[in-house]
Amino acid sequence: MSSVQPKPANRIILLGAPGAGKGTVAKALVDLFGLSHLSTGDMLRAAVAAGTPLGVQAKGFMDAGALVPDELMVGLIADRVQQPDCKGSTGLVRFLLDGFPRTLPQADALDQSQLGPDLVVYLEVDDSVIVDRLCGRRTCPGCGSPFHIHFAAPKVPGICDRCGTALVHRSDDQEDAIRKRLEAFHRQTGPLVGRYASCLVKIDGALAPADVLTQVVSTLRSRGAIADDATQAASAVS
Ligand code: AMP
Numbered sequence: 243m244s245s246v247q248p249k250p251a252n253r254i255i256l257l258g259a260p261g262a263g264k265g266t267v268a269k270a271l272v273d274l275f276g277l278s279h280l281s282t283g284d285m286l287r288a289a290v291a292a293g294t295p296l297g298v299q300a301k302g303f304m305d306a307g308a309l310v311p312d313e314l315m316v317g318l319i320a321d322r323v324q325q326p327d328c329k330g331s332t333g334l335v336r337f338l339l340d341g342f343p344r345t346l347p348q349a350d351a352l353d354q355s356q357l358g359p360d361l362v363v364y365l366e367v368d369d370s371v372i373v374d375r376l377c378g379r380r381t382c383p384g385c386g387s388p389f390h391i392h393f394a395a396p397k398v399p400g401i402c403d404r405c406g407t408a409l410v411h412r413s414d415d416q417e418d419a420i421r422k423r424l425e426a427f428h429r430q431t432g433p434l435v436g437r438y439a440s441c442l443v444k445i446d447g448a449l450a451p452a453d454v455l456t457q458v459v460s461t462l463r464s465r466g467a468i469a470d471d472a473t474q475a476a477s478a479v480s
Pocket of ligand 1: 260261282283284286303304305307308309310311315340341342343344345348414423
């Protein structure tokens, strides 16, 4: 029996509503597969905190739960993928995108740069679950660790278990902003599910985090995502 092997997954997109669990899954995948985690939300928050021109432009959109304009986002990612950590030893561009693309024009920009995804992992979660998750979410501005006041409370309330920094309730994790972000997700990001149908795998993101991760990891393994550049080089020439 012959079977067509899918293209090895070097460029991976994590797709899902805000709060679907993309960040948690991404952190685990970085360790397992040695991919660079490109989170546009984290990059923008860093730019806002540093007061860069991008941060100043982005802040108002982010606080309102709206998307930052495409041209700013496309420029941000175009610069980021040039960094050495996105190149495997064979020169192949490898990354795990989290939060980008979020619109059809952003997906077009990726394709035009010959950086379209080999694999899209879509974490599907109901809006009601997302609202419960995000209203209680607390984030560490020091190391990025996520907590939840009910489901994953820190040992000392308000303090990060890992680095001792005071946790924050992000301004865009307030209920009004969450509902706007969900509306933006369905209207602007939803069409990407159809756009990427040929390379998209759906995972039930409402499962327990460990089960979500197990399914994502087995999907990546079955799609040839590997940590070792030497193995990758061998498979590229065989
Ligand atoms: P996130 O942490 O991924 O939920 O992103 C937080 C906020 O950053 C979003 O609500 C948007 O305002 C902005 N943002 C992040 N990624 C993008 C993107 N690809 N396009 C437009 N806005 C974005």
